[in-house]
Amino acid sequence: MVNWAQMYDCYSETGRVPELLEVVENEDDAEAWQELGYRLVLEHDLVAPASFVALPRLMRLASDSERARRLAGEILERAAGHHGCDDLLANCAGAIEEFRELLDKHLRTRPTERLAVFRALLAVEEEYHWAAVLGDFTDDFYGVACPHCAAEVTIAIGDCGRYSAIRDWNMGDVHRRDLRPASLDELSGAGRWMYETATRAGEELLASGISHLFGKAGCPGCASVFTIADEYAAFNQPVLR
Template identity: 40%
Template sequence: MPEYWRPEPQIPDDDSAGVGRLLDRLECHPSSDLWKELEGLLIVEAECWVQEGFTALPALARIAQDSGEKDRHQALDLAAVIVRTLHRNHLYDELVRANSEAVAALHRLAQARLTDSGNLTRTTLLQDTLAFAGYTFWASISMDFTDEHYHVGCPHCSTRLAIVIGEYGHYSAFRHYNDGDIHRIPLKPAIPDELTGIGRWMHDTAAAGGDILLAEGLTYLFGQATCGLCGSTFDVADWFEAENSAHQPIDPIVARTDRST
């Protein structure tokens, strides 16, 4: 079972008329109260499981394009939460495909604000942009490289491994119930200039924004790990993404790894 599986939340009752009215009001006279009310109708536990959220993407794109900085951020933040849910929610893929121009517009705006930190962290800005670019898995995972850990199955022997990136070290290990991380083997970080594809973009964006912790952590995430049982070495990010990324309706700007190759 993938690490990021969770039971689907209770889907709220349909309130398409209410959502439509709120979007109309936000396009004319946006306010914090209206944004809060709209989010309450669309988002449950940081995910969107209602059709109205995905049909709202064109309106959110218009608001983001036509509004001042505060409401542009509000529209982008809400749209990013909706689009991130595509990693798990495939009920409305056709709606997203039909609104591909709106998603592309949101992506352009998210890219533009990467140079504007505001009240958002560099990781949030980067992951919002990733969501609109079709990388909903990378947009959804935690990237707290002060103390981050992931779980992957060794692609050669299927042993479950903990991948640790943070102040306590950078290693693969077996996570023991009583003894913690055992059989630790250091990760081999990627050389930044040798990174390619979305890993290169993520690293270079973090570095350009001055987030050294994020940039360094990404070199380990896109580096190599060794299995403590069979001794095989594998690319962490490629396998982590392959284990967890289902098909979704936004074509990524760089092709994903195919775990069958």
């Protein structure tokens, strides 16, 4: 039995989250979902004990509720932070494993919220960095520093093209160089898992974007070649607890 009197939310209150959970479990109340989201995930990184205690109940709703899937995923994306709730998160292990299976099956149905589902899957796999930053590759830009000359390089992967460039705020992206996507044989670790998961779900645009993100880019400044994902992750990893 959860002692909700000790489980404060992101506003340091203890009584409202269980009340809201009761509401959304009985009806799809938009206002209740909105308030629940504010109380369980505040801004970009803050979660609270109530967030993790609410997880199993959210995951039970996830098979029939897009809102539940999104909110559970957003909480898990922040599981690497300094929340001080490792014991509460550990208690969710069984529910998280079931959530993984649900998300994997749901992704194959080509849902409208496919990016949110994919990012939630990344969080379940503890790939917190990519869960936080991955876009849908329609208009994605990643800033990296060339490992050889330290030039600030813009990586574009989207409808505008797939290239590396130097961003000039007056002239736009200049000195563009086409990216070289990674082949399946070249992918490993997180990149391979992401690519294979997207491919299995029939998400061709997402899979193609991932192959470019984990592929090679040429520096417009010194012409050296580097692996995009390695350089981006090196400077953008979240602070882990």
